[in-house]
Amino acid sequence: MGDKIKRIGVLTSGGDAPGMNAAVRAVARSAITFGMECIGIRRGWQGLITTDFVTLDAASVGHILSRGGTILYTARSDEFRTEKGRKKAVATCKMLGLDAIVAIGGDGTFRGALELSRLGVPVAGIPATIDNDIGCTNYTIGFDTACNTAIECIDKLRDTMQSHERCSVVEVMGRNAGFLALYVGISVGATAVLVPEREFNLQRDVVERIRSARLAGHTHFMVVVAEGVGSAVEIGKQIHEAVGIEPRVTVLGHIQRGGSPNARDRETATRMGYFAVKALAEGRTNLVISTRDGGIVETPIEEALQMTKHLQMDRYEVLEAVGISKTHGL
Ligand code: F6P
Numbered sequence: 097m098g099d100k101i102k103r104i105g106v107l108t109s110g111g112d113a114p115g116m117n118a119a120v121r122a123v124a125r126s127a128i129t130f131g132m133e134c135i136g137i138r139r140g141w142q143g144l145i146t147t148d149f150v151t152l153d154a155a156s157v158g159h160i161l162s163r164g165g166t167i168l169y170t171a172r173s174d175e176f177r178t179e180k181g182r183k184k185a186v187a188t189c190k191m192l193g194l195d196a197i198v199a200i201g202g203d204g205t206f207r208g209a210l211e212l213s214r215l216g217v218p219v220a221g222i223p224a225t226i227d228n229d230i231g232c233t234n235y236t237i238g239f240d241t242a243c244n245t246a247i248e249c250i251d252k253l254r255d256t257m258q259s260h261e262r263c264s265v266v267e268v269m270g271r272n273a274g275f276l277a278l279y280v281g282i283s284v285g286a287t288a289v290l291v292p293e294r295e296f297n298l299q300r301d302v303v304e305r306i307r308s309a310r311l312a313g314h315t316h317f318m319v320v321v322a323e324g325v326g327s328a329v330e331i332g333k334q335i336h337e338a339v340g341i342e343p344r345v346t347v348l349g350h351i352q353r354g355g356s357p358n359a360r361d362r363e364t365a366t367r368m369g370y371f372a373v374k375a376l377a378e379g380r381t382n383l384v385i386s387t388r389d390g391g392i393v394e395t396p397i398e399e400a401l402q403m404t405k406h407l408q409m410d411r412y413e414v415l416e417a418v419g420i421s422k423t424h425g426l
Contacts, residue, residue: 101195101218101376103133106152108166109140109173109205112353113224113238115361116166119200121157122369123222128154130377135192139169140201141176141208144185149192161362164355170201176208186215196376198369200224202236203401206384210397218381220372221397224365226353229273231403232395233386237368240360242269242352243279249348250284254318263287263306263317263335263343267328269352276352277322278411285419287317290331292324293407302331303338309420319343367392
């Protein structure tokens with residue numbers, strides 16, 4: 097592959113996130129600005145194996161900035177995890193004349209990108225996942241919109257829980273990370289929040305908090321559970337046995353991944369898309385575009401994959417201090 101990058105491929109991979117389309121648009125349009133061609137690879141890494149592509153010009157990414165999901169489709173490819181699959185992907189890059197790939201997604205997407213870079217295809221990663229669990233970046237595209245979607249749903253749940261003086265157990269996404277659960281929990285004034293990063297103790301984390309809330313005058317309770325902690329239905333049963341109240345359980349599920357991206361996700365995606373292409377145009381490759389202290393930085397992809405991001409446990413302090421206070425029966 098030549099030194100100067102003339103044609104790039106862009107793909108979205110793994111779980112979709114609101115703002116992925118905004119990133120695709122920014123990559124395609126920035127490519128044109130830098131004098132490159134842009135090819136959309138459909139269905140993530142799988143599309144690179146099966147040569148599933150679409151040419152992206154300025155017009156073909158029009159009117160997608162506000163759309164949820166991803167126009168390029170997304171997938172989790174088992175074949176790409178094999179050496180044979182990755183060799184086929186390299187062959188596709190050669191055949192289409194792709195000098196570099198911009199991969200939009202989460203941790204798994206970047207692992208794939210690293211493998212591809214080791215086979216000689218330059219890559220740039222753009223972090224997009226509602227989990228916000230990528231170590232090298234403060235923020236991942238989609239997180240804010242997903243939080244707002246969950247908040248909107250929980251606010252509605254609260255109305256009916258308040259009317260019936262009930263306890264609600266709400267499961268939000270996050271198999272390995274509690275960022276979504278904790279941010280949402282604080283934002284809805286949850287009675288308790290359970291996250292995978294903190295060992296779960298029913299008595300301490302839920303029963304005592306419901307009891308304190310009741311003693312403080314609360315008549316309804318909101319327990320937010322990240323999916324990685326365990327089944328919300330099961331936790332609801334445990335609450336029933338321990339406290340004697342019968343919670344109503346709601347699993348928000350994939351609704352959290354959909355919807356039109358909000359301002360933060362559109363703006364971040366657009367900036368990240370531009371800076372990914374700029375880096376490639378200026379000869380910097382095999383990196384992940386990250387946000388740090390409000391600005392954009394580039395992190396070498398190998399290093400990025402070794403970085404971990406810890407849930408800020410002092411947010412619990414905030415939750416505990418503000419969530420339960422003396423009320424007047426409301
Ligand atoms: O990674 C984002 C995420 O939404 C996780 O929070 C969740 O555990 C997972 O994807 C669900 O993925 P799937 O699309 O396989 O249901």
